[in-house]
Amino acid sequence: MNRVTWVRSLVCGLPIAVLCSTTALAAEACGSAGKIVGKVDNKPVSYPSRVFRDGSIAVRAPLAVNPDGGSGSYTVGNHGFTYVQNGLDAWRAGRRVACDAACMTEFAKAEAAGFASAGEEFCVFAMVVEPLSPNQALSACTKGTIAGNGKGRIKFGTERQTVAGTTIQTYASTTSLRHMSGGKAAYLDSESLPVLVTNDSSLLRKIVWVGGQDLHGTFGLIGDVGPAFGEGSIALHQLLRDGSVTTQSLGPIPVGMRCQQPELALKAPFISRPDSKNDACRPGRTPTSVSDIRAYKGIDEYLDFVVLGEADFPRGSNGVLEEVTPASIELVARKAGYSDEKIQEMRQCLHR
Structure with a gap:
């Protein structure tokens, strides 16, 4: 038997069967194709996703800011x-x-x-x-x-x-879910808890892993329903960018304090929004209007989201039976068997 015949026999025999079986298993491990409704520039978009056997969903999408539930979301005087x-x-x-x-x-x-x-x-x-x-x-x-x-x-x-x-x-601002805080039902606080918005109410209480290039991988809780997937709380944005949550004072910034430390030191997702157009801080110009502090700086780059199909908080009449914290969110994910390795395997299906 010459070399060409020998190679052909291997390809047409057991080795190719093993190869085909491995390929099929790899495809099966990445689940089936799906879609999730998102929104870009207030227009609906459809993000391709992977749906796994355990109900997990992996999807790539940008992340806008949703401050709802935070005590500073809405104020008298706007x-x-x-x-x-x-x-x-x-x-x-x-x-x-x-x-x-x-x-x-x-x-x-x-x-x-x-x-x-x-x-x-x-x-x-x-x-x-x-x-x-x-x-x-x-x-x-x-x-x-x-x-x-x-x-x-x-x-x-x-x-x-x-x-x-x-x-x-x-x-007082609301979210779709509430949890137990201090023995009482309370809405999920956007300023301290990593909360995500979904357009599918069946995903409420699910845990999500979120990550991206040069960002801190973070666990979050789907706790609010909106028109589209791809919005996250103030705390989620801070955790992704900085790995920690910090408190931000509210505006307005008076004219006499404009373009000084309180405004120049703002960190995403917070930005300054002056009352007058074209009144942003820049060299050689003195601002003439007050400015508010809005949580509007989202992440335009596409992030990886992995909704963990079997990781969710127990359901109660008010939403969640226990207090939600960043630590308890991760604990629920780990107890459900989602190791870093398992999450990354599902995440990699988005990049094949």
Whole structure:
């Protein structure tokens, strides 16, 4: 038998069978193809994903910021880490209408009147609405609760310190899930907990591993439902970038403090948003307007997300039966059998 015949017999015999079997196993290990709905520039996009036998899902997507649930998310006067209009819509003739400039003008009037006087009604979906009197029944709107026109008011949260050393009144912000904190049910805090948003409510309470180039791999909890996958809490962004969570004071930054340490030292995901356009800090120009501090600096590069199919918190009537912390999130993942090696094997399926 010459060399050519011998090589052909190996390829057509046992060695090729082993090779085919190995290839099939590799393909099976990477699950099946799927898709997850995301959003870029407010337009829906579809991210290809891999769906594994244990229900895990691997997907690549950028990461926007969702401050909801943080005590500094929304404030009286609209100086929170996100804009008030991102947590509500106008409610007109039984329909939700996107809150535009006219809506915000009416909101300021309603806010000044404690939401008690006649005027615009608002469908609130990211803040807590409470009755104006103990016996008042609240009215529902599409995926929210009505505030304004005497039908309900947005509930105050804590008072927070500003970079100017004053205090500002916040509104209580919500997430889809709650957990037990201090023996009471509480919404998931965007400023201290790594929380992710999903467009699929069946994924709530699932643990996700998130990582990317030059970032700190981090475990997070899917704790909020929104229109698209690919948003994460303030704490998640800080953990990915810096490996730790820090506290940020709220704005506004007065004109006399503009372009000084409180503004120049801001770290992502926080950025300065002046009231006037083209009033950003730059050499040779003195700012003329106050600036707010918004949590708007997302990660545009595509990250790797691995939703761990068999790692989730036990379900209770309020969402999660125990207190959620960064450490407890990772502990749930480890107890479910997700080692670093197993997670990286699923992650690598995104790069084949």
